[in-house]
Amino acid sequence: xxxxxxxxxxxxxxxxxxxxxxxxxxxxxxxxxxxxxxxxxxxxxxxxxxxxxxxxxxxxxxxxxxxxxxxxxxxxxxxxxxxxxxxxxxxxxxxxxxxxxxxxxxxxxxxxxxxxxxxxxxxxxxxxxxxxxxxxxxxxxxxxxxxxxxxxxxxxxxxxxxxxxxxxxxxxxxxxxxxxxxxxxxxxxxxxxxxxxxxxxxxxxxxxxxxxxxxxxxxxxxxxxxxxxxxxxxxxxxxxxxxxxxxxxxxxxxxxxxxxxxxxxxxxxxxxxxxxxxxxxxxxxxxxxxxxxxxxxxxxxxxxxxxxxxxxxxxxxxxxxxxxxxxxxxxxxxxxxxxxxxxxxxxxxxxxxxxxxxxxxxxxxxxxxxxxxxxxxxxxxxxxxxxxxxxxxxxxxxxxxxxxxxxxxxxxxxxxxxxxxxxxxxxxxxxxxxxxxxxxxxxxxxxxxxxxxxxxx
Numbered sequence: 001x002x003x004x005x006x007x008x009x010x011x012x013x014x015x016x017x018x019x020x021x022x023x024x025x026x027x028x029x030x031x032x033x034x035x036x037x038x039x040x041x042x043x044x045x046x047x048x049x050x051x052x053x054x055x056x057x058x059x060x061x062x063x064x065x066x067x068x069x070x071x072x073x074x075x076x077x078x079x080x081x082x083x084x085x086x087x088x089x090x091x092x093x094x095x096x097x098x099x100x101x102x103x104x105x106x107x108x109x110x111x112x113x114x115x116x117x118x119x120x121x122x123x124x125x126x127x128x129x130x131x132x133x134x135x136x137x138x139x140x141x142x143x144x145x146x147x148x149x150x151x152x153x154x155x156x157x158x159x160x161x162x163x164x165x166x167x168x169x170x171x172x173x174x175x176x177x178x179x180x181x182x183x184x185x186x187x188x189x190x191x192x193x194x195x196x197x198x199x200x201x202x203x204x205x206x207x208x209x210x211x212x213x214x215x216x217x218x219x220x221x222x223x224x225x226x227x228x229x230x231x232x233x234x235x236x237x238x239x240x241x242x243x244x245x246x247x248x249x250x251x252x253x254x255x256x257x258x259x260x261x262x263x264x265x266x267x268x269x270x271x272x273x274x275x276x277x278x279x280x281x282x283x284x285x286x287x288x289x290x291x292x293x294x295x296x297x298x299x300x301x302x303x304x305x306x307x308x309x310x311x312x313x314x315x316x317x318x319x320x321x322x323x324x325x326x327x328x329x330x331x332x333x334x335x336x337x338x339x340x341x342x343x344x345x346x347x348x349x350x351x352x353x354x355x356x357x358x359x360x361x362x363x364x365x366x367x368x369x370x371x372x373x374x375x376x377x378x379x380x381x382x383x384x385x386x387x388x389x390x391x392x393x394x395x396x397x398x399x400x401x402x403x404x405x406x407x408x409x410x411x412x413x414x415x416x417x418x419x420x421x422x423x424x425x426x427x428x429x430x431x432x433x434x435x436x437x438x439x440x441x442x443x444x445x446x447x448x449x450x451x452x453x454x455x456x457x
Contacts, residue, residue: 017172017309018094018316023328026305030332032174034301036165038294039181045290046185047206050192052287052355055202060356061282062143063203066136068289069271070127071151073264075158078115080260082108082163084253087311087390088245089170089232094315098231105167105225106238107245112163114241116156123152134268135275137282147203154211157218164221169308171232176224184217255399256390262407269414273427281424284364287355291348291369295340295376302333303387310391310452323452326388333384337377345373364424371425375432381439382406385446392452397445405438 017025052060085108092100127148136144165177188209195205225234274285306329313321344351348369352362386398413430420426447453 018313018318018321022309022321022325023332026309026325026329026332029172029174029308030301030305032178033169033304034297036174036178036181038297039178039185045293046189046192047210048286048290049355050196051203051206052283054197057283057356057358057361058140058279059143059203061137061279061286062140063147063206063286066131066134066140066271066275066282067127067144067148067151068286069134069264069267070123070130070148073261073268074119074123074152075155075162076260076264077257078112078119078159079162080255080257081115081250081253082112082159082166083256083307083390084249084251084395085111085163086166086170087252087307087393088248089167090308090311090391091315091393093171093232094312101231102233102238103242103245104249105232105234106240107242107249108163108167109160109225109234110239110241111246111249112159113156113239116159119159120152120155123155124149127152130268134272137275137279139279140282143203147207150204150207151210154214157211157215161214161218161221164218164225167225167232168221169304170311171230172308172312177221180217180220183220184213187216188213252390252393252395255395259386259399259402262403266407266410266414269411270427270430273414273418274424277422277424277427280358280360281364283356283358283361284368285424287352287361288365288368288372290355291344291351292372294344295337298336298340299333299379299383302329302336303383305329305387306384307387307391310388314392322388322391326384326452329388330380330384333380334377337380341373341376345370348373368424368428372428372431375435378432378435378439381442382435385442388452389446389450394450394452397450398442401441401445402438405441406434409437410434 017029047063048060051063085104089101089104089108092104128145131141131144131148161180165180168174168177191209191212192206195201195209199205201208222234225232226236227233271285274281306326309325309329310322313319313325349362349366352365352369356362382402386402389395389398410430410433413433414427417429418426445453
């Protein structure tokens, strides 16, 4: 009689996505990421709502306008870098190489600590100078400097949470990061009410609420990673930078980090153009950014899903499954983008009124929304193809395509067109223009030159 071999069951939450119905597994992975991104965005959105309603439009403009652009510039660079860790861990996890997973995980955590300290120092001392260089209106400058300095005090827990969530997603666990974010978001809402409405601390209270709630999320994800018995367990004594593993992470993640920086730099230039149009337009742009974030939550969730799906299946050598997954993910993303565009175009006005009742701000906001929402679909191909290519470690060419098609062209448009017609419509036309051009570049590269697009590979 043969003995039954007891296989070790994966810990609750982890998900092997190298088997099963592709579209179902993509959606099972997508929804927790989507809701997680939603609650992550809700941190700053709640800040904006509370300060907009209880402090004023100047505070609203400060919390989400120029400060948000600078935060995305610095923190976004790290998040891009950390995507290299997610890709490597997902590939090693798919190939069941436990030793390599351990090296990658501990190096990633150490990297988060080092980068967190560096970004905190740069943000606290450098952001006020950057805000001034961007032409931030004088009536919001004091609010913006106060908010951003407090925000950057919480950089280390912010980055620890992002890296920890990336590790969990790499092994197919997108549910627990969602639960941690929900907890953090509820904490943020409660603290916003207490600090801003109750204690009347203004933008300082909003910033404190954000960093305290992010710290709570970081504590939860750290507890999971240190207590698990799976191959991705974090052991405090082993947290160190492994040189070779760090170089692999940077080699894959650096293009995504640079891509994020280039996006942010082009957005800094756009924000500077918006700043020159006055406080009403800055406030409207800030409120629109919160509505617009719904689209980015969806698109980014699909992008992360396809990166992890491709990473695990590529690591397992299942190329047919990789290609089918890309096609199905692309179709689902297009449908979602078109459906969301319809809803926001017709009902976006009601959302704007959550942030402010100022008539001038509302009018500017609706002008922006009605111009940009119908063209959301032009970005879909960029996100899905670049996410898929990152999953196999092909990051440099997508970065170059984005640099040329989005960032460089966007800067050229702002520099050349806006001085001729200084309106918000001229500024925001840079988005559909650059998305469309970059989509063509990605289609040519992906189907004509990449490992994923060429036949017979």
